[in-house]
Amino acid sequence: MxxxxxxxxxxxxxxxxxxxxxxxxxxxxxxxxxxxxxxxxxxxxxxxxxxxxxxxxxxxxxxxxxxxxxxxxxxxxxxxxxxxxxxxxxxxxxxxxxxxxxxxxxxxxxxYYHPKDPYKRVDVLQSSRHVRVKIDGVEVANTTKPRLLFETGLRVRTYIPISDVHMELLTPAELTTGCPYKGVASYYDVNLPSGKKEGLVWWYRAPNLECAEIRGFLAFYDEKVDVFVDGKKVE
CATH class of the missing domain: 2.170.150.40 (Domain of unknown function (DUF427))
Known part of the structure; x- marks a missing residue:
């Protein structure tokens, strides 16, 4: 895009x-x-x-x-x-x-971090799409209650309730990043039979007001995992 x-x-x-x-x-x-x-x-x-x-x-x-x-x-x-x-x-x-x-x-x-771009915006929408996430063939998330984050000019990010993520596969990482729209993100590593995958999952404990509805939800680095939406793999 x-x-x-x-x-x-x-x-x-x-x-x-x-x-x-x-x-x-x-x-x-x-x-x-x-x-x-x-x-x-x-x-x-x-x-x-x-x-x-x-x-x-x-x-x-x-x-x-x-x-x-x-x-x-x-x-x-x-x-x-x-x-x-x-x-x-x-x-x-x-x-x-x-x-x-x-x-x-x-x-x-x-x-914080850098000025916001006045020509871009962020929207969070509730969705009923069926989203599944696999990494190296292992399902790590499966939900019909995602929240979709639309940020102008960037890829749509899918945030998944913690109850629909296989948390037994995740361990907290030391990595954090910041965004003037969303706030401070914490990360998880994913532990699989094929080995540890670092920094593939992030979440916001206290997101900024415009993104408040992603609080506590988890997002996967879509470009590095396999995502299926309503049965179709996202390329």
């Missing part, structure tokens, strides 16, 4: 107030940021260099099209956290690595 508009390289201004917190100070506080799609999946905030005080930028490393700086506030330093573009359409704009700041705020709401 191709990812719809916007595509990589698209930019647009945003009227939201954006703040970036690091080392106990707001190193950015602006209503003039840009959303920049470096790839088609989600955007990042870029700021004009006038909105990022030079006193926080140290140890420049220069290249042909950009300069890279350490982000420094008092005794806190984040290495190579800031990139200032010196050529091209984004000349004089600054990118701050999302995971190197302490917090990001849109207006007064904290955001």
């Amino acid at each position: 191709s990812v719809p508009f916007p595509s990589a390289g698209y930019t647009e201004d945003t009227i939201k107030r954006i703040r970036v917190l690091f080392g106990g100070e707001y190193i950015v506080d602006t209503r003039n940021s840009k959303l920049v799609w470096e790839h088609a999946y989600f955007p990042h905030y870029y700021f004009h260099k006038s909105d990022v005080p030079e006193k926080y930028l140290q140890n420049a490393t220069k290249s042909d099209k950009s300069d890279t700086y350490d982000l420094v506030v008092a005794n806190r330093k984040a290495d190579a956290a800031v990139k200032l573009f010196t050529e091209g359409d984004l000349k004089d704009f600054v990118k701050i690595s999302f995971d190197k700041a302490d917090a990001w705020l849109e207006e007064d709401e904290r955001i």
Whole structure:
């Protein structure tokens, strides 16, 4: 499935107030940021260099099209956290690595992992489709009560009640991932006669409000398992 508009390289201004917190100070506080799609999946905030005080930028490393700086506030330093573009359409704009700041705020709401794409949405729908999941020929889930998560431009994900999953085959994994739409996911490994399959199952203990109905349900990494919907194998 191709990812719809916007595509990589698209930019647009945003009227939201954006703040970036690091080392106990707001190193950015602006209503003039840009959303920049470096790839088609989600955007990042870029700021004009006038909105990022030079006193926080140290140890420049220069290249042909950009300069890279350490982000420094008092005794806190984040290495190579800031990139200032010196050529091209984004000349004089600054990118701050999302995971190197302490917090990001849109207006007064904290955001996590990356900004949401304003052109994409997530819907969770109850379904009565008959879904079976097999791994290496072993059935690991069988349900007629799935919840289907539709996320613009991405594959539909099927979430299955824990009572319809062979939990005796699963063991908790240490892996976690985060999503600004859904929240923090925990994972299971699957233990089969053919061996352990790592990270094939995930679930959300406390999903974000827009995805609240998947709470406690399990999803399988469809691309790596065999899924049958109403008797037909999903390719």
